[in-house]
Amino acid sequence: MTVLDIARPSEPAAAFAAAPAAATPSLVGLTRARLGEALLEAGVAERQVRMRAAQLNHWLHNRGAASFDAMTNVSKDLRAALAERFTLDRPxxxxxxxxxxxxxxxxxxxxxxxxxxxxxxxxxxxxxxxxxxxxxxxxxxxxxxxxxxxxxxxxxxxxxxxxxxxxxxxxxxxxxxxxxxxxxxxxxxxxxxxxxxxxxxxxxxxxxxxxxxxxxxxxxxxxxxxxxxxxxxxxxxxxxxxxxxxxxxxxxxxxxxxxxxxxxxxxxxxxxxxxxxxxxxxxxxxxxxxxxxxxxxxxxxxxxxxxxxxxxxxxxxxxxxxxxxxxxxxxxxxxxxxxxxxxxxxxxxxxxxxxxxxxxxxxxxxxxxxxxxxxxxxxxxxxxxxxxxxxxxxxxxxxxxxxx
CATH class of the missing domain: 3.20.20.70 (Aldolase class I)
Structure with a gap:
């Protein structure tokens, strides 16, 4: 058996003295409908949401993109707008x-x-x-x-x-x-x-x-x-x-x-x-x-x-x-x-x-x-x-x- 410690050892729940602040939401794992909502929040016009959601879905769930910069067919402005509001964090x-x-x-x-x-x-x-x-x-x-x-x-x-x-x-x-x-x-x-x-x-x-x-x-x-x-x-x-x-x-x-x-x-x-x-x-x-x-x-x-x-x-x-x-x-x-x-x-x-x-x-x-x-x-x-x-x-x- 091999054990790899990739992160800090798990702390007992009781060790948390105060509840952490809410994290910036991640887009990873979202349905296309939820991706569409995120795009609207980032200022994308409603008529473009379906196409842009398909792009995001492809990058996130087909290519495994871990950063917005990897999304080469998405405009720099949209990437920046998404990065201000969301992450691509995994657990x-x-x-x-x-x-x-x-x-x-x-x-x-x-x-x-x-x-x-x-x-x-x-x-x-x-x-x-x-x-x-x-x-x-x-x-x-x-x-x-x-x-x-x-x-x-x-x-x-x-x-x-x-x-x-x-x-x-x-x-x-x-x-x-x-x-x-x-x-x-x-x-x-x-x-x-x-x-x-x-x-x-x-x-x-x-x-x-x-x-x-x-x-x-x-x-x-x-x-x-x-x-x-x-x-x-x-x-x-x-x-x-x-x-x-x-x-x-x-x-x-x-x-x-x-x-x-x-x-x-x-x-x-x-x-x-x-x-x-x-x-x-x-x-x-x-x-x-x-x-x-x-x-x-x-x-x-x-x-x-x-x-x-x-x-x-x-x-x-x-x-x-x-x-x-x-x-x-x-x-x-x-x-x-x-x-x-x-x-x-x-x-x-x-x-x-x-x-x-x-x-x-x-x-x-x-x-x-x-x-x-x-x-x-x-x-x-x-x-x-x-x-x-x-x-x-x-x-x-x-x-x-x-x-x-």
Whole structure:
């Protein structure tokens, strides 16, 4: 494992004696509509806004421009006007950890979202694979859920991320990997040898429950999938939910993203413990929502994630019940060996047990790959992400809401 200290060590939230002043807003990660608003603020005539927004989008999200001076087809006057009001800042990289298997985890510090707010921190993970690279992004600081197998669930919700903060995770990854069109790689970045892109897939499987921040997730996907910008196809973007049933149809209709379900149990009495949101939206309701998910088909199967917990949910009878529950659904099943974290009450199932479970599912006609644990040595594997940002006090939440 390699650890690179790129910024000052993270300070505990309590060390901030006073809330920092509001930062100059960054244009990085904004939708075209929000870029248009910024251009109007900079004095651009309304009739030119659409064209200028397209230019900005190209420079920010296709070329990865880190300064306004790089935007050679934008007039000097407009560049100066934008520079007076905005920045192209990314989140601050507090640390970068590199696993022995090539997985990278970044601890990112986000600017305060208002004059009375404090900075917050999130984790983002890049997983290189043969022929592809997957970026696991966070949608919240902390998590509102308390799934008992998940380390993130031990950190209470601090706040939702904005759409721009979600997109900025991809921008940071491309900066660090030298993964921009026509750009030169920064020092220390890895450049694809075949001219391809390193980040080809996005999964909303980092910190937080994406469907409890759906407006921001929707807008972030709009920016990520823009063919003239970041250019990640919607079929390469997967949103995972623990089962926020009322928002699932809207996710499909408004984003076109692939759906993944954090299932992990086949009986309500067990899932109530492992994934407590099940008490509100039980398995039957969850699977009914899956059957009506927009766009689901054999070509666009729903992924069901199932973490293998020793002696808890891993016996052959549960494998057979899983097959029965998913009958008729266009589904694939990811079996995830449990990734340990300090204080966890669980152990990973034995490999022989996992293989028997997988064989039952496979013989029933479902793809049932066993996900190879990646980045375990840097706590970057599934269920291991956690930052040290503390929960907002009630007054801070009220101030944040007033700024949004």
């Amino acid at each position: 601050e990289i507090v640390s970068e950890q590199i696993s022995v298997d090539g997985t990278r985890k970044w601890l990112l510090r986000l600017p305060a979202q208002g004059p009375r707010m404090r900075p917050a921190e999130i984790e983002t993970v890049y997983i290189p694979e043969e022929g592809r690279g997957t970026l696991c992004v966070s949608s919240q600081v902390g998590c509102t859920l308390t799934c008992t197998f998940c380390h993130t669930g031990t950190q209470t919700l601090v706040r939702n991320l904005t759409a721009a903060e979600i997109v900025a995770q991809l921008v940071v990854a491309r900066d660090r990997l030298g993964d921009w069109t026509g750009g030169s790689a920064p020092e220390g970045a890895i450049v694809p040898g075949d001219g391809g892109r390193f980040v080809t897939n996005i999964v909303f499987m980092g910190m937080g429950e994406p469907l409890y921040n759906l407006d921001a997730v929707r807008d972030a996907i709009e920016v990520m999938a823009d063919g003239e910008g970041l250019g990640v196809g919607r079929r390469k973007i997967t949103v995972s939910t623990s089962g926020v049933v009322p928002e699932m149809r809207r996710l499909g209709e408004e984003t076109g993203a692939q759906l993944a379900i954090s299932l992990h149990a086949v009986r309500d009495e067990l899932r109530d413990v492992i994934v407590p949101i099940n008490r509100k939206y039980p398995i039957r309701d969850l699977l009914d929502a899956c059957r009506t998910y927009p766009g689901a088909s054999n070509a666009r199967r729903i992924t069901f994630e199932y973490v293998m917990l020793k002696g808890v949910n891993d016996n052959p009878a549960e494998a057979r019940e899983l097959v029965r529950l998913l009958a008729g659904l266009p589904a694939k099943i990811n079996l995830i060996p449990f990734n340990p974290w300090p204080g966890s009450p669980y152990e990973c199932s034995d490999w022989e047990t996992i293989e028997k479970f997988s064989e039952i599912v496979f013989r029933a006609g479902y793809a049932s790959p066993v996900r190879t644990p990646r980045g375990r040595d840097i706590a970057a594997a599934c269920g291991q992400l956690k930052s040290e940002t503390r929960r907002l006090r009630a007054k801070e939440r009220e101030a944040l809401e007033a700024t949004q």
